[in-house]
Each structure stands twice: as C-alpha cells, then as structure tokens.
Amino acid sequence: MKSSEQPSYVIALVDDELRIHETVAAILSNAGLLNRRHSFQDPVSFLEFLKSGEDEPDLILLDVHFENAGLSGVDILPFIREDHQKLPVILLTGMDADAMQEAGDDEFTYYIPKPVSPDQLVRMIKFYMRKSQKAGTLVEQLKSEIKDSQEYQLLLENELCDLQHESPEALAVTKDKGPAKSFGKIQEILSSLLVQSEILPSMVEDLQNIYNTQFNMFKKVIETLVRFDVSDSSNPGLDIHKHKGTEHIYTARLSVKVRLYYYRSPKSAKKKLLRLDTVHDNKRMDKWLKNNYESYAD
16 A cells, blocks of 8 residues: 555455446545455455465455355455455445344445445545554554463463572561562563553552462462453452442452452543452551552542
8 A cells, every 4th residue: 555645445346247347436436545456256266366475455344245156255355364354355245134234244345236326435445544553553553462461471370480499588578678589570461462451559469468478369369350350340260349438348259268459440441459358358448448449449
C-alpha cells in the first residue's frame, strides 16, 4: 500500500461476473483507491494465488455465491485466515442473513450489499479500511500485552521454583537489612504482572510475613493472585463477597487459610489490594479497614 494523502490499494477481486470486475475497477480507479488489481472468477484459483504469496493484496473483495464452484465466499474464509488473520475481506452479498451468520464475528470481515452505487462502494471501502487499520493496531497491542504477561508469569514461576529449594535462613528477613532481595524481586515481577490490581504497602507487608513464615502458603497465594487479577466477582473458585461494614470493600479466598481484602472503587476498574488475613480475625480486620479508610478510598 502506498503512503500518500489518498491511499491506494492492491485489491483482489473474486467474483464470477466479468462485468463486476470491470465496473468495480473503474469506480475504484476513478476514486484513486486502486493501485493494482488481481481478478479471479472462482474461489479456488484465488486461494492458489493467495497461497503463492505473490503480490499480497491489501484488500479482498469477495463474492458470496459462485455458480458451479462448489465453494462459496464464506466457505473459503477459514482458508484465508490460516495465513492472513488481519487481511481485510469485504463480502459482496445481497445481505444474505445465513451467509453473514456463517462468517461469524471476524474482526476483519465486512459486508457490502449488492447492488451498490459507485459513491456508496467508495465510501464503504474507505470506512472499512480505516476500521481495519485501527483494529490491526489494537490486535498488535493486545498481542504485545499478552506476550509481556506470559513472560512475567514465567519469570514468577521460575523465581518461586528456585526459592522453594532455598534454606529457611536464606528466605529470612532481618530487622537491619529489611526485605530479602528475593522477596523484592518477586514483588517487582508480581506488580508488573497484575494489570488490573494495585498492591498497597499494607498488602506488601502481609505478603512479606507469609513469605517469611509459610513459603508453601506464599506460593499458593501468589499463584491465586495472578488468577484473581483477571477474574470478576462471578468466579466461584475465589468465593468473592461484598464486605459488610465498610464501603466498597470485598473479600476473596486465595487459599483455604488466606482471605484477601480489597477495595473496588465505583470510579475505576482497578482493584486496590489492601490486606491478607491468615487467622480469620474478623474484628481486627474490620477495625483496620475503618481506621485506614481515608488512606485507600477515593
């Protein structure tokens, strides 16, 4: 695709009516949208061309119904998506409801109804190409975020595995030296991995206490926190409830012995992780939540 004020595209047109090819090419050429055109009258020859990798198109204009071809435009969509997940495909159709349903919710598949006027065809192609470019950017961002998350999770798992074989003395925290270096590393990785939660200092202190005294429990809590970060209140495994007595406070069970207290603001989707309770002292936690409300509430 060329870079200019009015982008033009390499377009593959797949339709069994020759007059459609000439008409569409003339319309798009006059509008400055056509850089090069590849024409195919049946879906099989088009798939062979696409598989060859020669002059890959920026856009596919694909008819839905073909006479005596044995395949429809919808039928070949999965074959297109094998190697071209983000290539824009515009189905030329009479808005056949069954065909649209078969095509599914593919982010990069669009529809233009037949018959279509020249002005409408140009407007819709411009609109769909802009939409496709925006969707492509979002997909790349999402893939990058997923990759980062997977890398952080692997780091966390490796760190926990290494620490499990260390002696109790190596895991200990001294009053003079502060948190052990290994705990600080886990805290840093965990903070990077939790994208929907913020760990408050009070929570860090509770994590540190569990780390120093019950490492197996600590490992379980860390693993569950990662799952909790992307879960919602309907997740039955975490036994999530609204806490009575303090506004916008919820609890979630991270293990048999550990319950998490967190604040969920009506103004933000991000959760503030407040405390971990390992002794089930409800009165103590109620008192702390009320006394420190101004420090964590919006």
